[in-house]
Amino acid sequence: MTVFSLETSCDETSAAVVRDGRILANVVASQVPLHAEYGGVVPELATREHLRNLPAVAALALRQAQVGVGDVDAVAATRGPGLPQALMIGLKAAQAMAYVTGTPFVGVHHHEAHLYSAWITGSPPRGEFGVFEPVVALIVSGGHTLLAHVESEFRHRVLGGTLDDAAGECFDKIAKLLGLPYPGGPAMERLAADGKAGTFDFPRPMLGEENDDFSFSGLKTAVRYFLDRHPQLREDRQQVAHVCASVQAAIIEVLVTKTVRAATRSGVWCVTASGGVACNGTFRRELERACAAKGLRLRLAEPRFCTDNAAMVGIVAERKLKHGCPGTSPDADICPGWSLEDCGMEEAPRPAENASREEGARWMETGRI
Ligand code: KG4
Ligand code: ZN
Numbered sequence: 001m002t003v004f005s006l007e008t009s010c011d012e013t014s015a016a017v018v019r020d021g022r023i024l025a026n027v028v029a030s031q032v033p034l035h036a037e038y039g040g041v042v043p044e045l046a047t048r049e050h051l052r053n054l055p056a057v058a059a060l061a062l063r064q065a066q067v068g069v070g071d072v073d074a075v076a077a078t079r080g081p082g083l084p085q086a087l088m089i090g091l092k093a094a095q096a097m098a099y100v101t102g103t104p105f106v107g108v109h110h111h112e113a114h115l116y117s118a119w120i121t122g123s124p125p126r127g128e129f130g131v132f133e134p135v136v137a138l139i140v141s142g143g144h145t146l147l148a149h150v151e152s153e154f155r156h157r158v159l160g161g162t163l164d165d166a167a168g169e170c171f172d173k174i175a176k177l178l179g180l181p182y183p184g185g186p187a188m189e190r191l192a193a194d195g196k197a198g199t200f201d202f203p204r205p206m207l208g209e210e211n212d213d214f215s216f217s218g219l220k221t222a223v224r225y226f227l228d229r230h231p232q233l234r235e236d237r238q239q240v241a242h243v244c245a246s247v248q249a250a251i252i253e254v255l256v257t258k259t260v261r262a263a264t265r266s267g268v269w270c271v272t273a274s275g276g277v278a279c280n281g282t283f284r285r286e287l288e289r290a291c292a293a294k295g296l297r298l299r300l301a302e303p304r305f306c307t308d309n310a311a312m313v314g315i316v317a318e319r320k321l322k323h324g325c326p327g328t329s330p331d332a333d334i335c336p337g338w339s340l341e342d343c344g345m346e347e348a349p350r351p352a353e354n355a356s357r358e359e360g361a362r363w364m365e366t367g368r369i
Contacts, residue, residue, distance in 0.1 A: 001321065004072045004097065005314030006058065008090030009082025009110050010142065011041045012307065013053040017065035017072075018314035021127045023120065024065035026311035029053045036182045040172065047085040054093055061310070072103060076317030079107030079328070080335030081143075087334040095330045104327035106317035107335070109343035110308075111275075114139045115148065115156070116319070117312035118272035118299040125302070127315040129153065133270050135299070136263040140255060140283075141275035141308075142168035142183070145214040146340065147259060149266045154323065154344045159262050160212025167251050168277045170216035174223050174247050178240055188244040189280050195241030197249035200226065204254050212262045219250055252283045256290045263296055274301035276308070320345065 007014040011031040017024040031049045035041045062068065077094035080087055091107065098105035115137045119127050132153045139146050145168075146161035165173065168185055175184025180191070205218040223243070233239045255277075263271045271291050277283065278301055291298040305312055321327065325345050 001073045001318055002067060002071055003074045003076055003314045003318045003321075004058075004062070004067075004094075005076040005108075005310045005317060006054070006090035006094050007078045007113070007308055007310040007313050008050045008054065008086050009078045009080070010086060010308060011035055011046050011049075012309070013050050013057050014308060014310035015054070015058040015061035016310035016314045017061055017067050018127075018311065018318050019065075019067075021129075021315070021318065023125045023311045023314070024067065025061040026125075026309055027057050027061045027064065028307075028309050029057050032183060039176050039182050041083070043083045043085060046083060047089060050086055050089040054089060058093070069097070069101060072097075072101060074098070074104045074106060074317060074321055074327070075101070076106040076108055076313050078110050078113065078313055079332065080338035081110055082336060084334060084336045087336060091332075091334050095332075099330050104321065105330045105332075106320060106325070107328035107332055108313045108316050109338055109340060111139050111141070111144060111146065111340045112343050113312040113316050114141055114274045114301075115150070115272070115340075116316050117301040117305040117309075118274045120302065120305045120311065120315060125305070125311070127319065129319070134266075134268045135270045135272050136259065136266050136268050137272040137274070138255065138259045138278075139275045140167050140273065140277035142166065142172065144275075145216075145255070145277075147212045147262050148340060149262075149268070154320065156340065156344065158339070158341050159266070160258075161214065163213050163215040164217040165215070165220055167214065167216055167255060168275070170220050170251060171247075171277065173220050177220075177224055177227055178243065179234055183276075185277055185280065188248060189282070191237075191241045192245040192248045192282070193241075194238070195243070195245030197245040199242035200246040202226075202246055202250045204250050207254050207257055212258060214254065214258065216251065216254075219247070223247060248280070248282060252280070252286050255283065256286050259287065260290045260294055260296065263291075264294060269295075270297040270299060272299040272301070274306055276306055278306045279303045
């Protein structure tokens, strides 16, 4: 089966071709330089950029895969969560392609795509699912930090999630306070390499709580007050490096401890981690160490599949079709506030039942749901 997939949920325009689990092409046009000027993603600019780039990105993916439109058996796109207008670009383009080619369409949940990206491995890369074993999955993207218990392929239960700021958001906001460029995570990781993690003792929010929820806004606020008390610190590169290393250590300790605890409690023998923050080298090493100490196997998404890409969307769509999923209606709408609980092998709920007023307000404020 050959699947053509698109991803336009935030600030990456991506198209991929997946055939029988193999990724034949995965083209990603990043908008980072565009949004860096504003210190974060500007939804209107992101939408226009998707519109501008999508035709070329799609054509390049097909060319690299040496696949013609007529060879495509199914078309997929990210349906939610994400920036509403941005989602619309990829979803409607994919549905139009499915319609004219008479092929099935699959609308994919963005976090489900991140979740299963942990099974993409090898060179050339492919989705290696084998005999599926239950896992606890940590998804750490820009707008979400969540833990899910995946009992079998496409059967998952959300154990806990972000109560306010997600880990990626926390990196981005603290980087902004320090005057570092967007996106904050990679910028802070680079500086942290020159700093000492124990220099400043920042809080580890919700670390001691016996639940699987996350909240990083307290950490951000603590750093803001700390910087207010030390206004000269931003001028001293070494001190900034110490802050980056200390913040990074706080975020990682919370992520790693809560993930391993959830896995142990759930009785699984394997942990996965994926999403943009999982690119972080220190996080990867710490999670590896903690899993090894508890005898847990670890599937870490490869860094190139941690950040947003269409290959993970295509992999999920193909697996679902192979498992007998009927696909998504070719005129289905976007689901900007779609919960990971509500996806799986069934059709997504209609957006009106799903997107809440709070999610809308949050998007208006932060550009993220
Ligand atoms: O998954 P992703 O590409 O997009 C969303 O779905 O949101 O994640 C982007 C997030 C940003 O917050 C970015 O700062 C963070 O991932 N990130 C990192 C690193 N690379 C990307 N955070 C920490 N360390 C990194 N190396
Ligand atoms: Zn993402």
